[in-house]
Amino acid sequence: MNRTERLGMMLVLAGLLLLLILLNTQTYTFNTKSAGEFIEDSTQLSFLQPEITKIKNSVFTSKVAFASAYKNAVDAANVNIEAAANAPEPSENNEEETDSLKNKEEQVVKKADKEEKDSVTEDAIQTAGKQEAKIDDNETGGIEEDYTTGFLVKAARGPLQEHTTTFLITVLGLFTLGSLLVTYGKYAGKPAGIKNNDLFKKPITTVKWPAVLVGLGLIAFYIILYWFPYLLSDWILLVTPIKNLFKNGPADENFLYGVIYSLAVLLLGIKMFIKYRHSSYQKIRTISVSFFQLSFAFIIPEILAYLKKPSVDLKNIWPLDYTFFYDSNINELLSNGKLGVFMLVWGIALLVVIVPLFTYFFGKRWYCSWVCGCGGLAETAGDPFRHLSSKKLVAWKAERIVIYSVLIISVGMTVTTLINYFSNGAVLGTATESFQKWYGFFIGSIFAGVIGTGLYPIMGSRVWCRFGCPLAAIFGIIQRYKSRFRITTNGGQCISCGNCSTSCEMGIDVRWYAQRQQNIVRSSCVGCGICAEVCPRGVLKLENGKTENRINNNPIIIGNDGIHVVQ
Amino acid sequence: MQHIVIIGNGISGITCARHIRKKTKDAITVISAESEHFYSRTALMYIYMGHMKYEHTKPYEDFFWSKNNIRLLKKRITKIDDEAKNIMADDGTVINFDKLIIATGSVTAMYNWPGQDLKGVSGLYNLQDLQKIEKETENIKQAVIIGGGLIGVELAEMLHTRHIAVTILVKDNYYWGNVLPEQDAKLIEKQLKKNGIKILYNTELKEIKADEAGKVKSILLNTGDEIKCEFVGITTGVKPNISFLKDSNLNTDKGILINEYFETNCKDIYAIGDCAQFANALPGRKAIEQVWYTGRMHGETLAQTIAGKRSPYTPGPWFNSAKFFDLEYQTYGDVPTIQKDTHKYFFWRHTHKDVAIGIYYNQADKTFMGINSYGIRMRHVFFDEFLKEKKTVQFILANLNSAIFDAEFSQNHIPDIIDAWNKDTGENVKKQQKTAKVFSFLKKFL
């Protein structure tokens, strides 16, 4: 590391440190007005409001204490709601009580009433890992949804709340400047080309303690993000100024994740772009993944939300987008007029027309390393870890068992969902729900998020794509059996050096094929093209072409005319 | 079932073993003193530079050998008895054979310079060399490399990544003078200079001097100059590794003498790869071929004979490739250092990028003889086919688009190359039309 790189690294670490400090600088006081922003149900609100009012003067220094106070308030409100629901026909007394309550908080309730018109729609589609939102359909009408995070964001008092924009700019500035400096220090003034020097000597890229630390950090981040998002309320507050640009409601943990994800893809995309500046294929591909992340995954859904339309990531395809056929999603789309129907048709057309057609012409790479968000992160932030994927035969065997199992499970889950949908819950009603919950938890959250990204520095950048993604499994079957894509091996030029296999993020032993002049036709190849990039002898070329002889097997490599094998 | 014993687990020995296994159930034993398993010698530099570790250079997983019933032994063979049909290792083990294949590769060629055995002097051929270099280049600032060839550039790049200042001594008046035409060498010189490597042409090593501790201190040149350095890399070429055969009945010259069936003068003993020398060189070929590809082809061919189908060695058109820092080089066919009067060398070089090609052809009938390509990857099958068919240089140029093997979206230099050719010769070679390709593409589907 030279001085510029070290400075850049320090800025990035300073940004991280600042973020961690920001989690501990605020105090939290209930903002009684904010209740109306989250809870549209006026009955619920009217019962919760007094409970919150009771503790409105407490100043909490910890989010955990705040959360438990809030939980107590909700529990108390729910007890009252249940009592009211179970009570006999409302007596006059009762009404009076409610009336007086209503008077007290008249303003807020009015506001809530107004908002009631916009139905409660959680954008369940947002992140692959987000669990399905619960809809308040319990019999007693109690408050079921967890608004802790929302309340906490509103409750914050302190430097961050007073100078949010300043802090935001500082944090973004530190990360941006830091990462640009690292990129500059690493590559400026040096000849372009493959420079993997010391890759297997640096602790961070060889699963030594810094790598384990980063991995654990990522895992912790995902666990908190998915199951304890309220602990990140200060960061949500931090990105609120960005959310405000879209004028579509308060920021939540999904938005926070979107910002972090996009920032990572963009900044490390720049690094990737510079690292492979000698290769047009890599440059165009990097621009493409960054573009799709920024626009389709991040900005367009926000604009749709602003327009009060379903905020859909239009490049996300079932079964990667496993909630696509959920009744909640279908209902939401169908209740959104022509645009909603278009989105539904688009989602299905992507799957049944575009996926097979594009994969036939270009291989799965058109999606996996040009469009997909998971691929986007893997091809930018994950690039320094690509060599960690196992090339062993046993890994390949495990990969096939696991990925096709996930595919079968995801299809099963969706089929039960659809049966349930068309039978209006008559068949498989509760089973479907638990199946969905189970899938969302284990596959959607743990596999795709916690493990998928958390294991970057341990098992390489494509753990999810290689072992888990059911969409990749579908692409893979098409790519293997009906596609024009292959990696051509250049005659006898291979020197079996192993650079290609080492750098394959999908764990393909590219050399195995190259050294026997066999084309590489593997279902898992995402067409990143790095194997061809690192080959010192110009042996590999990703190309689309005639399907005859795509899968070849030459017992004797060309250049040796003495032997003719009679087939 | 016969017992086939192969000495040497390099590309030639291992390829031979694999192909024998494909065809027969013979017992196969492969012996090597260097490493337990076959690894790729060509990747030594990448281990040093940290692109890979040793384990990544092994083309087959360790279970491959027992699964294919190929017995591996790590021993140094010191004696061959062709009459008793056995060999002996330095630990006294005697191994009987029915057929013996010697594939012992090369060793670094040293020319009895005073001081060549000092600490801090090393060739680069095997794992042991690499370990030595690793140790002796730790924290040093100055190194000298003797000899400007392929391994010389690799060693220079290796040391460069450790921020060691490198000077290369080159015997000729340009780089890799015994292989490349002079224009080509300029590109390599540019790569070296770009990376801060100093090149001294027309210089040779006279003596290596030591400090009190017996470690390299400096070298003396034939010019009388002295260069301070802490490490001396010897890359003046390799020679067949046959010193252990001194007392055997095998006929040797520089290498083990063989005919085109890889047969030595002793019955049932064969030699392949770097260590073998054809008693009569094949037309257009050298008697000793010290490259990876030929080692592999030797192994493939001899395996046929061992398996019962006696086959002579008849290689196709020559090909090779290398990488000089960031400059990729491929060659197909025949491109000599100095052109014959009857032939011509058409050389095109990009105005500022490190991209060039040179085409060698017969002036009289315009037969295409060979190509050197820098910064453009070319398709082996294209040249293999058209070299055999003896196509004209114009045909090659007109179809050169189909030979390009660069990654998609790469810049296509062929139109510029054809323009340059047409300007040079006043001919009118047509460029392959892009649109035509689109049409033929559409036609396939309509």
Ligand SMILES: Cc1cc2nc3c(=O)[nH]c(=O)nc-3n(C[C@H](O)[C@H](O)[C@H](O)COP(=O)(O)OP(=O)(O)OC[C@H]3O[C@@H](n4cnc5c(N)ncnc54)[C@H](O)[C@@H]3O)c2cc1C
């Ligand atoms: C640094 C480097 C880079 C290279 N790069 C290229 C390249 O890019 N392209 C290319 O075409 N060629 C390249 N070469 C040349 C190529 O590696 C050799 O031509 C090839 O490896 C020779 O193979 P072989 O099987 O004949 O012998 P070797 O690979 O040398 O194998 C012989 C084996 O036999 C063992 N052995 C020898 N004697 C005994 C004994 N008495 N008892 C037991 N074992 C013994 C040796 O230890 C060795 O392991 C390179 C060589 C080097 C050193």
Ligand code: SF4
């Ligand atoms: S085989 Fe090559 S292109 Fe395919 S995923 Fe591996 S490195 Fe990428």
Ligand code: SF4
């Ligand atoms: S990187 Fe190239 S030369 Fe090396 S093993 Fe792979 S295909 Fe062969």
